[in-house]
Amino acid sequence: MAELSTLARPYARAAFEYADSENALSEWLSELQLIAAVVSDEAVQNLLGDPSLTTEKQAETFVSLMGDELGESRKRFLHVLAENRRLGLVPNILELFAQLKAQREQSVDVEMVSPFEVPDTVRDRIAQALGKRLEREVVVSTSIDSSLLGGVLIRAGDLVIDGSVRGRLNKLAEALTN
Structure with a gap:
């Protein structure tokens, strides 16, 4: 479990710093919660584990699943996660992001x-x-x-x-x- 937190930490910190600079911590938190819920779904887990999908196709599919629920910066964030094969870390990123937000507040x-x-x-x-x-x-x-x-x-x-x-x-x- 510590390994997943270690992998998620730089993404959570980068997302937090960006959201903080945009005064959008609450929006990021709520959208990360939504993304984490979708990532936790078994069908989505199967999609993320499909080796035949390129990282770009995974990102596009995932963003299309989310519909208009996400802001542009969160969509770009999902693309970065997909490129690095880290979409499965979203629940860990959410947890760390929430901790950073609580510390700030x-x-x-x-x-x-x-x-x-x-x-x-x-x-x-x-x-x-x-x-x-x-x-x-x-x-x-x-x-x-x-x-x-x-x-x-x-x-x-x-x-x-x-x-x-x-x-x-x-x-x-x-x-x-x-």
Whole structure:
């Protein structure tokens, strides 16, 4: 997996720098999301793996699949990826591009998992506390996992805060066995 990120990094950085210079980060991100969804389709994967298609034909076919959904600069970007046989890296490029955008905007996506629906006031207080700790704007998404007994599990990039009852019980069990 690290190899794919290594291959995707220069393309993501180039796309990010171009999009930033054009003040089009959001447009690029949304179109990269669309492209990544199309690239992930099994039929498209077969197309990309077809050795009988030239890179130019692959690019043209892919651009025609996208229709009028893409701006000209994204179409040119797809041609560059196709020429270098890197269309399959679009999901990795998207991930890296999104990380660069978040760094630029000083924001971080936070996932909060709980066994029940979290009230908006609690979610906002947690977001505010995390924002102070991480020194970034926090964008919180919530999900429900009924296997948690209580508490919350918070993921913000590499940071994981396990305040769940299940996590505390696991820590207690580990402490007792040591």
